[in-house]
Amino acid sequence: MVRPLLMCFVLCVVSGSSKPTEKKSRVHDEEPLSHLEHNDNKNYDYDHEAFLGEDQAKAFDQLPAEESRRRLGIIVDKMDGDKDGFVSEEELKVWIKRAQKKHIYNNVERQWRDFDVNDDGVISWEEYKNVTYGSYLEDPQTDSEFDYGHMMSRDERRFRVADRNGDLNADKHEFAAFLHPEDHEHMKDIVVQETMEDIDKNRDGFIDLKEYIGDMINSEGGEDEPEWVESERQQFSEFRDKNKDGKMDKEETLDWILPLDYDHAEAEAKHLLHESDANQDGKLTKSEILEKYDVFVGSQVTDFGEALLQHDEF
Template sequence: MELRPLVMCFALCVVYATSKPTKQDRVHHDLPLSSREHDDGENFDYDHEAFLGQEEAKSFEQLTPEESKERLGMLVGRIDDDKDGFVTTEEMTAWIKYTQRRWMIEEVDRQFKTQDLDGDGLITWEEYKNATYGYTMEEDDPEEEIGYKRMMERDERRFKGADLNLDMMATKEEFAAFIHPEEFEHMKDIIVTETMEDIDKNGDGLIDLNEYIGDMYNQEGEDEEPEWVTTERQQFTEFRDQNKDGKMDKHETRDWILPKDYDHAEAEAKHLIYEADKDEDKRLTKEEIVEKYDLFVGSQATDFGEALSRHDEF
């Protein structure tokens, strides 16, 4: 795998971005469960995509109601993690979060195969370093070489952070934490550290107002700064800088880039259980889920019903 073209492309993008008054958003928000509107009075499309993921939800739409029920019933066994015959709010939440991360899991699988050079099911730091930086470290340009070394040092620190058993070998789960740290709680401090290093230009380990604004806006060639920049200055002074010392430390930076967002998966899990909980014991059996199959999954029947509704409008 040759990294140099990717690095050079990234560098050009950074140069271009800093030459334009465009806003860079470093805040990590949870992705929406579905792009559909959540209106059960209209249809259950949002619930289908939240429960199954977008691509899997489409596959169910091609099935007959009987086939949808059968496949849904098989899924219940996977959702019921402790195998006690009931699906709790916690289990439903975990399932929804899994389906929403499936794209990441598939991406990790692809990258893992290319990085695991000896095929032993583990990626050592040496394997990753050689595959990623082996060619670029031979460059003749001293400045470029320094840049690659800094990137490698940063990757090594992140690799060690993801390596929970400290053996410098990444399992697939550890490799996922390495390339998608925003998805793993134990990697949050590393995200904060990397962000502060990017923004902290004077090297004092803190982010002042000028550095904060400078990271997202370059006023060169502009007579007046945009209104959103003025708003960001106010945000920094009134909210980001919590202790009012004129700078953001690690705690304040973490609160900025990793806000405690509303848990959409948990809210959807509670909604699904409430709607399907026939005996009102706040947990679902396989029978309750399958009986309410149209809430959880689509089928040709629901599509046909929607088609009739649309036909009636003409």
Template sequence: MVRPLLMCFAFCVVSATSKPTKKDRVHHEEELSKLEHNDQESFNFDHEAFLGLDRAQAFAELPPEESKRRLGVIVDKIDSDKNDFVTEEELEVWIVHIHKKQIYEDEELHWDDIDKNKDGFISWAEYTDFTSNNSDADADDAATRARDERRFKFADKNGDMLADREEYAAFFHPEEFRHMKDIVVQEAMEDMDKDKDGFLSIEEYIADAYALEDGEEEPQWLDEERKHFAEARDQNKDGKLDRKEVLDWILPDEDHVKIEAQHLLHEADADHDGKLTKDEILGSYKVFVGSQVTNYGEALHHDEF
């Protein structure tokens, strides 16, 4: 069943049958690798950030010369303006592309089932037809469908109500796409702003964090949440959160991509001119990719190489 609004953007969902627990509305940006970033031990973190997990593992099985050759092919792709230099910005674009591969793989699970006419797009009609046939009708269906449609239109950059793979990924995982941040905040506000005044009061903030059962004693950590609301969340100290303050709360600016791009540039920039040539990247190939002399075998088969 595909129902993105019910996924809650990786927020913690509280079951109606279980004891209430602390909810976390913050979208924690996915790490570029699950490994510890410790260049004194290895560059494996950088390999996964630059290549993605599967491709990093495959490169590790290649002989050094083949690994460098394939890295050269990647460098040509990263150099989008074909000026023979790779900038920090181009590295960022590449890392974002790699980082989002998992998102696109998630959407592939249902793509063929939804795209009935096989035109390479998912129309709003195809999406609603699929979800209607794969979900149980309930009283909230009309409201949920209206919310879905609004998000679908928001993700549909050209307004044709046909989602290509990137637009559908943005619809399905809006928290992962910067241009979707307004709809993420809007949906969060609709969930939490019970009096519909356009702001979050401390009471609404606390009620969203924890739902007390009848007769239950309030957990002590709620005092810390109130303190955090006043000292950190409420930036202008007016006793409530506006949309900008909610945005800064649930979508914090944790730019792991920029940090990694800066790190890679620093490691490979031999002449310290703030950009990389292909020779500089290949000269520091162990930072970007792995390799080994043995076990080449059938390690990597991609058309781009």
């Protein structure tokens, strides 16, 4: 049985007045550039996935340094859209967004093969339900660790929202909206609804401070709270709870989890430019990028890397 969709989104860095904290977060802007922690003091793995996409980043991780640099050089030539010999911040951003979209497309393609059982070019709700919950439907487990009945109902509700023409058959665009709702405008309400259902423990239709903090931390055993908790209380009071009534409604929750004023691809482009722009002229030459190749792509100095994952584009 294919593992059911779990309705907990991995989130990226909070923008603007919100400071990043070391805890579980729900804020996201479209599909995350990477599910990895962004910590350049430790490694550049987040940057690699943001720049290349998850699949390509894994491929580059297996390559010797010289092959990694060679392939990066090919990418640089592709990024330079106006062929002026430089890569601008905007060209970096366009490339990162392209990698993000390609990751979503590849994910949809991989799952499509699992769910389009009759190979008719659409995925019906019945097909998705039977593949995902087949074992449960055959033998419902009331004492299971997971409430599969509830999960199935949530999946069906999301499927129906993604299904724009209401025929209970998803084409690839509709299936992409189902799998990646944060990337589609008409799916934002369902993302908010699912988030509030997860956090609103007293079922009053709002998220209060206790529920907000409780969603980020497991406070068991009377352990001391991490330092970031007090910072998040302040974030809640000053920025999340806009009307100052002590709780977040649907609109405030939407502003929290799907902020409109933050572009992760733009932020990553600025970061890569800052890391690599040796002469500080606001644009990158090919040599500047290759000099900092470890920021953009990964590599391992191995004997077998050369033979792995050869792609036509390289």
